[in-house]
Amino acid sequence: MTSTTEDHSAEPGQVSVAIVGTGLMGASAALASVRAGFRVVGWDLDVGRARRAADRGSFLAATSLEGAVEGADVVLIATPIPSIPELAARVLAVAPGSVVTDAGSVKADLVGAVERLAPSADLSRYVPGHPMGGSERSGPDHASASVIDGIVWVVTPTPESEVPMVERLERWIRGIGARPVRMDPARHDRLVAFVSHLPQVASTALMSLAATEEADEPEILLLAAGGFRDLTRLAASNPALWSDILLSNRAAIAEAIDLYVARLERLRADIAGERADEVAATFGQAKQARLRLAMKAQVRAGVAVLQVELPDRPGALAHLTSVLGEGDVNIEDLQIVHSPEGGRGTVHLTVAAEAAEGAGGVLSSGGFDPIRLA
């Protein structure tokens, strides 16, 4: 990352943003930009998709890529990973005043590809990134400014990225309501390999193994309780999307799988060797780490988590949710915490941070005893 003169960007109304690719994430960033007062132009290879997105958010849909990005201060490329390098090189060439970023979920491979395609003079304005949000739905019809609210948006400058460009990008990210976190591309890829890609591989491998066993043992999934369902939920994700992501980050993922297998084999040896104290120690450390994680804010910043014990009687959860509804508490997320063998009883409730105190009061008045975890 190289440092030159400081960039004095003006108010949002004087800053223009171009969104290339108006799927869920691109269109949501466009809507959040409109909300924050930026001038916004969108473009998509699929003209109808760009128009649908633009109609929802009252921004302009350009008819050509060049028309969209000309004069833009910030350009976000939010298209599928394979199309990003060529688009980035093209935009850098035709919009010489823009900082150009992208939303690809793996960075180092992508940066290498852009560096091979774009003249080195343009690379000072390329600042890759990764918004850590989304939804299981896709397309502009499900886009919303709220998809952006409070998410971590990783910004991964290269050694060529100029500081003012990085800062302009981060100002826009903060301006639309997300939380920029800066790190270099390789470190980003290594961290997501552990906390995003490895969980996906672990979940898919478990579901794949159970499916093979089920061919011989049709009753096996009758014995699968909440824990098995938690572990395999990710396995229902999009195969083509994940194949692209995993191959693009293959070195970091191979390392993460190796470390995971080593950890499994150590546990296996302790179990087979009847070393009860070792097994209990590993479980104890993991338990402490998981409890610390439960105390941390989620990826979405600006939220609070309340823990509520439910009395074990029919209708207890309905009572909780109706108390919250009558008290006008907006529930951001609600998780029933499962025991090792299923069952229920504890609810983790996520609400906006500024609503946490009010929610606590509503719950207490309704006969619950909430504990704020994060």
Add this chain to the structure above:
Amino acid sequence: MTSTTEDHSAEPGQVSVAIVGTGLMGASAALASVRAGFRVVGWDLDVGRARRAADRGSFLAATSLEGAVEGADVVLIATPIPSIPELAARVLAVAPGSVVTDAGSVKADLVGAVERLAPSADLSRYVPGHPMGGSERSGPDHASASVIDGIVWVVTPTPESEVPMVERLERWIRGIGARPVRMDPARHDRLVAFVSHLPQVASTALMSLAATEEADEPEILLLAAGGFRDLTRLAASNPALWSDILLSNRAAIAEAIDLYVARLERLRADIAGERADEVAATFGQAKQARLRLAMKAQVRAGVAVLQVELPDRPGALAHLTSVLGEGDVNIEDLQIVHSPEGGRGTVHLTVAAEAAEGAGGVLSSGGFDPIRLA
């Protein structure tokens, strides 16, 4: 399992049940037995605990083990695994008319220990079992007949178990509201190794690995979204309890871990070798299997699962839960289905099977479009 004459048990009121160990599961089985009209006596090594359980359910707390089980038709031993074999042998000796069962979550090891301690003449009346329920809470104060409602209760007769004894046990299990599923002890242990014990090991190993990485990379968990949380939720389970379970089922678990590691290593090789089609095929098979699982009834029988799409606007979940509350729908469970990268939008709602139609109507009137999954 040997077959002799048929057993014509009378109505619940003429059948007496003794519960040895009045923790959460024992006391819940006692309360469900009282509810169904069985005569119930409870005993616990901790006299105060037996009395607290008995007071909640209006059944007798015996002051001695012998006093509790004398003349009982069915005896359930629901104590920690290490104490079961000696208690089972003792009860078989002093209650010569009883079928004796237990609630240990691993069977083959336990059966071997009971067979070493009890005279072979008594073993015809020993019918081990495993109620697949529970709660993350423990102790009689959290016990409830509803803990038993609709759970799968695995019954694992040995070659010595007499058929009339097995049938008497299954009649009682059905009588208190659970669902008996019969299989031999080794098969039970092998199946739970895959769908209960392996998920626990996989979750603990992942959390343990991430905690080690966190020591070097304090920001790593900032990038952990809903998927990581799903995968590691089980890692917060009780270390001592799990150490006992895993060691007791060590052969089956070692086999399950080996098969899991092999599956992970195959995926690793396909990813590192850039075999996109192979990776996508494995993910595609796992996805299909997970979608089939989502269509199956949960371990708890007698429930229905409704899928509801939430519009992406603040308060949508609160609106859903208040519609359900106002419509007097009892929510058994509520899961927010996570996308690969967090987010929200789809809710899986579990209600009693007989309430599914009513819940569907309430949701439709409230502007939702529910789909019944199971």
